[in-house]
Amino acid sequence: MNEPIWLKEVKCPACNAVFNTPRVRPSALKVKASEPDFHKVYEDLNPLLYAVTVCPECNYGARNDDFDDKTLEYHPEIVKLAGAIKDSKKNINFQQVKELDVETAVRKHLLAITFAKHYKPEDPLTIAGLYMHISWMYREMGDKDKDIEYIKLALEYYVKTFEKGTHIPEKIGVPGIMYLAGELNRMLGNYNDAVLWFSRVVKYDQISNFPNIEHLARDAWEKITEEKHKKE
Numbered sequence: 255m256n257e258p259i260w261l262k263e264v265k266c267p268a269c270n271a272v273f274n275t276p277r278v279r280p281s282a283l284k285v286k287a288s289e290p291d292f293h294k295v296y297e298d299l300n301p302l303l304y305a306v307t308v309c310p311e312c313n314y315g316a317r318n319d320d321f322d323d324k325t326l327e328y329h330p331e332i333v334k335l336a337g338a339i340k341d342s343k344k345n346i347n348f349q350q351v352k353e354l355d356v357e358t359a360v361r362k363h364l365l366a367i368t369f370a371k372h373y374k375p376e377d378p379l380t381i382a383g384l385y386m387h388i389s390w391m392y393r394e395m396g397d398k399d400k401d402i403e404y405i406k407l408a409l410e411y412y413v414k415t416f417e418k419g420t421h422i423p424e425k426i427g428v429p430g431i432m433y434l435a436g437e438l439n440r441m442l443g444n445y446n447d448a449v450l451w452f453s454r455v456v457k458y459d460q461i462s463n464f465p466n467i468e469h470l471a472r473d474a475w476e477k478i479t480e481e482k483h484k485k486e
Contacts, residue, residue, distance in 0.1 A: 256279060256281075257279075257352075258278060258279055258282030258298075258299055259276050259277070259278055259279070259282075259299075259304070259352040259353075260276070260277055260279065260352075261274040261275065261276055261277075261352065262274065262275055262276075262277045264307060264321065264322060266309035266311065266312065266314055266321075266336075267314070267321070267324060267325060267326045268309065268312055268314035268326055268332060268333050268336035268337075269309060269311050269312040269314065269333075269336055269337065269340055271309055271310070271311035271312065273309065273310055273311075275307045275308075276304050276352050276354065277304060277318065278299065278301045278304045282298075282299060283296050283299065283301055284296060284297045284298070285297075290437050290470060290473075290474060291386070291405075291434065291437050291438060291441065292386075292434070293386075293390045293393070295394065300391070300394065302359065302387050302390060302391050303354045303355070303356065303358075303359040303391070304318075304354060304359075305317060305318060305359075305363075305387055306318065306321075306359070306362040306363050306365075306366045306384070306387075307321040307322075307362075308346075308348055308362045308365055308366070309336070310345070310347060310348060311340055311345070312336035312337065312339050312340035312345060313336065313339045313340075313345040313346060313365055314332070314336040314339075314369060315362055315363075315365035315366035315368075315369055316366050316369060316370070317366065317380065317383075317384070320380070329373060329374070331372050331373070331374055332369055332372055332373065335369065335372055336369075346361065346365070348361075348362065356391050356392070356394075356395055359391060360388050360391060360392075363384050363387055363388050364388075366384055367381055367384050367385065370384065377420075377421050378411040378412075378414035378415045378418060379411070379412075379415040379421045379422065379423075379431075380421070381411045382408045382409075382410075382411035382412045382414075382415060382434075383408075385404050385405075385407040385408035385411060386404070386405075386408045388400075388404045389401050389403075389404035389405050389408060392404065402441075402442065405438050405441060405442060406442065408438060409435060409438040409439065409442070412431055412434050412435045412438065413435055415431050416428070416431045416432060416435060426464070426467060427460075427463070427464055427467075428458065429455050429458045429460075429461055429464045429467045429468070429471075430464065430467050432451050432452075432454045432455045432458070432471075433451070433452070433455050433467050433470055433471050433474075435451045436448045436449075436450075436451030436452040436454075436455065436471065436474060437470070437474055439451060440474055440477065440478055445478050445481070445482065448474070448478060449475065449478060452471045452472075452474060452475045455467060455468065455471035456468060456471055456472065
């Protein structure tokens, strides 16, 4: 029987170092709950702990798929940053082991965010997603303050994603980004801003192509009404 976590040999696209990194087999994952901000809670194993790969030589970090597939040929700024870290010998060394804890995973995510912010042009959706990963990891630990801290950062970059209008996944489209901006505002208690985003969702010209997103937005809007009534 295959183990749920295995070590994959990869080559760093920034410095060409070859090393092993832990990855999770999709077949080992079973969702036990889903939350309105797209957070999925899994049984036994949290794949978020293994969602980022970091090179032990230069600290270049990225989401697994990006690390494996993205070429840095047209991103000399990233190669330069990784080279500077490697030459300084001040890179953070992570043990290439199968069992990772939340703090290690958070540090890996923060490194990936640092590099993501140096890409030209910047991809705010990638940064927003990494911040959400950190929020979810802290949420599962019961750390509400850290959860909120990273929700705020994710919200900033989801708004930037909407404004920029690029790299938006087809599955959720523009309505999905607007919905997330609304839902994160709702979770932060920014009800007026949340309602503005949800109203944008339901008024979107092609919302009929995204029935799940429309349902989520209307449901969240109702939650705001209920929460306001409770306060009154």
